Amino acid sequence: MRAITRAHDSLTQLSFWGAMLAVVYLTVVTGWEVIGRYVLGSPASWTSDTAAVSFALVTFFAAPMLTWKMGHASMSAVVDALPIGAARWIHRFTMLLGAAACALVAWYAGNESMRLYSRGVMMIAATPIPKWLVMMALTYGMASMALYFFRHLFASSLAAEPTDSENA
Template sequence: MSNLNALFDGVLKACAALAGTIFAAIAAMISVNVVLRNLFGSPVYGLLDAVEYGLLVATFLGAPWVLWKRGHVTVDLVTAALPGRLAAPLARLTALIGLAACAALVRYAGEAALISAQRGSMIRTAFVIPEWWVLAVAPLGFALLALEFLRQMVGRADRGRITAGL
């Protein structure tokens, strides 16, 4: 089991690295675009579309890593005040809810991507690309999130528990 966990950790790290690279490229491209627009009066054609797609992809790739690292925003006023014997089952319950929600979203997002591919739907903006290319990242991200929620549910529920700093 530890080999599977290590493999999954590696997948999450790779996704996070790719997401970080995309975010850095977006920041650089926007900066270049501002300079070109101000100095030469002409922005980079299609840059805004590329930024939109990049934000979508980076968010879905980075979210599972953030969940793994417990770096997401949480309201822990209640859970931080609970004794460990109550906090751990509550953490497992919230992981179960997250797992169920993400599993449902995998199904519906995957269905949307498949329908788009079957129909041959295209996105026609600055780029002309199959719509399913854009839609396919959602089921992937939700599947990784679901697996991480599953790991949190069956693993140590208090791993990385942060107490309130009030």
């Protein structure tokens, strides 16, 4: 099991590097678009299309890292005010809910990716880009996040339960 979790973590690190490369690409393409439009007077038709795909890659390749490191958005004011035991159970419930929601979205996105691929659907834009590429990024990101939520849930269930003195 440890080898599987290490492989998952390595894939997450690799995809995070992919997200960083997509940010670099966005920066270069945006600069090129500004130069092409205002200096050369000839904007490129492909820049906005590929930038949109790059935004999706940034989002879905970086999200698993945030989930792994517990850097995702969390409104914990109510949970923080609860006794430790109750807070742990609510935390576990939210991990389960996050895992279920991400797994459901990944399942739907995976099915849609296969449908888009089999039909050869392209994004409606000046530059033809296969739509399944973006959907596969969504599928990967959500599936990986679901695994991290499950891993956090499992880890929290292995943690020692609070004692009565901790609940007081």
